[in-house]
Amino acid sequence: MENTNKPQQNKFGNWVKTSITARMLMVGFLVIILLIPLSFINSLITERAFRQSDVVNEINEKWGENVLVYGPILKIPYKTYTETKTYNEKTKTFFTEVETHIKNVYIFPESLNADVNVDSKTLKRGNFESAVFTTTMDFSGHYIPTNLTSKGIKDEDIIWDKATVILKTSNLKGIKSEMLLKLNQNTYSFQTNFNENSTQNSDYLDVLESGFINPIDLSSKNDAPFSLSMAFNGSKQIELIPIGKTTTMKMASNWADPSFIGNYLPNDETKTITKDSFNAEWKVLHINRAFSQQHLNKIPNLNKFAFGTKFMVMVDEYQKSERSAKYGFLVIGLTFLIFFLIQTLSKINIHPFQYLMIGLALIMFYTLLVSISEHSNFLKAYLIAGSSVIVLITLYSKSILKTLKFPLFIGLSLSALYAFIYVIIQLENYALLVGSVGLFLILTIVMYVSRKIDWNNG
Incomplete structure (x- = not known):
């Protein structure tokens, strides 16, 4: 019985490691799992915003409404x-x-x-x-x-x-x-x-x-x-x-x-x-x-x-943090997509646990953003939180990908993504327009890069 099952187990393990479909399912599953802590982040921002509202109302009541x-x-x-x-x-x-x-x-x-x-x-x-x-x-x-x-x-x-x-x-x-x-x-x-x-x-x-x-x-x-x-x-x-x-x-x-x-x-x-x-x-x-x-x-x-x-x-610190957190799914999804494309094109194996660590690092950005913005302005908090997460993921990807060009590309991509989201948060009348154009350009780049992938292989 052991001799019969072992080849089947090896076959399934090889399929998980080599199959593009299996990797896509795994990445998609991890994105869904990471939505759970991301929802807790949104709850935290809402709770802090309510706390701020209570304090503001108390100040206004004593000062004058x-x-x-x-x-x-x-x-x-x-x-x-x-x-x-x-x-x-x-x-x-x-x-x-x-x-x-x-x-x-x-x-x-x-x-x-x-x-x-x-x-x-x-x-x-x-x-x-x-x-x-x-x-x-x-x-x-x-x-x-x-x-x-x-x-x-x-x-x-x-x-x-x-x-x-x-x-x-x-x-x-x-x-x-x-x-x-x-x-x-x-x-x-x-x-x-x-x-x-x-x-x-x-x-x-x-x-x-x-x-x-x-x-x-x-x-x-x-x-x-x-x-x-x-x-x-x-x-x-x-x-x-x-x-x-x-x-x-x-x-x-x-x-x-x-x-x-x-x-x-x-x-x-x-x-x-x-x-x-x-x-x-x-x-x-x-x-x-x-x-x-x-x-x-x-x-x-x-x-x-x-x-x-x-x-x-116009947009206070918690409103900005809340709007930033709404793009959390986009940030996690695009970051995982970058790692998925690198893994597929370079044949470098990335373990699901490593994807999970990268996703948690991306979520830590929002807790850093909220906590720092309570003691500083939003721009400074955004720069500190963003830089910390980008450096952390870049160094971590260096140990995973074993080369310098891929980690640098990931660091630049994350920097561009966070800068893009910051611009959208600051805009009012043109936020939807700029966001739509930006997502269209991202989709264009992904389509251009993924054209080299042999989707028939697994």
Whole structure:
């Protein structure tokens, strides 16, 4: 029995060593096996990204979150009346009782101009950092003489001496200084209005309300100009709701990667973005939005009409690492393909264990990349991790292939491959195009080299 099985075993072993098909199956199987640790690498990157997100949110919560300003809005109380008729059985007559109710009308300014200056910086906690900013927002504009006859409100029913100005914001905690409203010749301070906040705040904004406005400042004959300055600590984004019949906003910042968000984009002719700053201007007319300048009883939720700028990190370190890891299958597959072609063309035997060691070295690139990028910038981490892996595989292949030309070719190929992937990661609009062209060229080279292989041999 031993003599019978031994030739069969030798035949199978020789087939595995010499057959191109067997080597292809073996390489393919190893690539699939290496997808398991590669998936753990992706999980590690995701876990670290979530950790970073938690730290960033904690920093932003303490420093100041996104800034949304809704106002200033003129709040004028007025009287309404209800009549109740009661029939008196004794006198056989109806008794009419009039009850007075106090309601409010909310009036938006005729013009609203905002001049916004943003100074951004980074805050660090451990290995993580968050982009935050300090902004100064200077508002100016004017109200026109109030005429509420179209709303069915008589002038004698308006309570002028109880009028106030409402200001709503998403970042009450981030306000840095006292806010003073200058209306005509008088100045008014603000305080938090909990009652307004609890009964009418359906948009989850905090409400500030001024003291009572001097009726002289709301003359029925002249416009009422106003100015207001606000300073915030904030993060993520700055937005303004265009409540002015004509609303303009100018924004300048030292931020290099703005993302303009909301219903309205800045004017192209006034927008400039450089490598370390940007300037933008918006102009929104009343015909550009679907709401009026006067509202009875309730301030409407107009958050969907907000516009502004998101101060975003285009691709942070973990996003870059994640995008790099997505090409892990390509890197392992192409590297194994290079070794397979060298083995097939040169008749040098490469053991499956050696393929496995090379694959694990390629996977170690991503753990090095993630860990180093937490303490340095992505480019430096990519260079250190890439160089380490390339040198390791080149020296290891020197011991396998016994010549110098093949290891040098492998080192150059890996260098070109990692450089190609780095370029794709940095690109945004042209990533798909460059990646497709690069893969096409790689396929062309492989097809050209493999034409010399005798595929009929095994």
